[in-house]
Amino acid sequence: MKFMQEKLHMKIHPGLNPPPFRAHVVEINENKIMLSESYCFPRGGGQPGDIGIFIGDNFQSNFMETLPGELIQHPVKNSDLFVIDDIITCEIDSISRNRNTKLHTTQHIVSALANDIFGAETVGNQISKEHTRLDLLFPDRDKFNSEILETRFNEIIKTNAAVNIYQWSREKIKSHEKMRHTNFLDRIPTSVKNLRVVEIEGIDLCPCGGTHVDNIGLLDNLNIKNVKSKGAGKLRITY
Template structure:
């Protein structure tokens, strides 16, 4: 199984690895910093350098714990080769900022609004969206939530990852905020947690900034109706 370096080195930009296997259009490595599309966060892109030259990684996918680095040109790379990977840091960092922003919005709703919750989210390169479910929700309430989220951003809280056992995780209320998330935790021996100090913690497999101030200002783009009590907020970061 590929060792996921991005779990503990979220600011890593380059790494050395060995080629575990090669497919028709993909390479598997013994370890990687390349993040695969997962949990609403898009994949990394970048390059791999080998003795035979340089190839572009245009997509990254995960299957059964293995990370597939998709490329349009293998350039003679073979199993056992040593490679040097470099991720597109600008792309990764904006995804990290947006992912932490989603957690901050989620934390505000979880902490301050017991009649509502987030049902999902998606990160893009220039914006993100979150879906709200409340008994009653309108623009005024969403504006209030974003205002509180920006207060957390400006507080400069530390953001960090840690691991706990599945048993410990299941004893913590709210650590998984959807039933599928809870079911996943039940299957894992170790659960990775993203914690925002004294504010929020939840099971998560993505990458995040180290301090909430790195997120920048959260600015609303548009609000869409998704049925009674359901709204979709699109936002960007300044």
């Protein structure tokens, strides 16, 4: 019987300051530790995976960026310390998680505003330790103005709009007139009936498995550092 892991990061909102948790070690694959359940966010959608520390009865071990899979993978440098069925404590690095959570929520708003103002579609994004990059495809990229985007963003976060999480059916997602970013739905197995939807009230609505703040007033002002051509109709903005 295949073990079904409960991926708790999908159920907790807001994504700031994740709690420590205890879980059983259920699989060890080379340098990767898999647990019975995990609050860790695994890398995906341009958002880095969590990092942190495991605490056992007689040891501590840092884990590196968590990776996706049927079981969330927690890479370590000393997997020989771990034993199947042992119960360990996991402490997620809150500084890293909180930064990524805020930047990921920022990306939602930047993408929504770029679409509303310039008709741009987000075709790529990635959060790194140094910056965030966002790739946008425009009907006419010559109309893009970074100052307008910055000003609108910095005004809108002052509204303190709430960020809400829902579980919606595929049909409701596909039929909702304000829903963004639904092209990927066809790649998700039809056995998955309901999907997690993120709403930033009055600003954005889309399916998303990332971590988010619950109030956009917590976000920092947008400061676009660079705008670069990425081919026909495309620009990469870095902030």
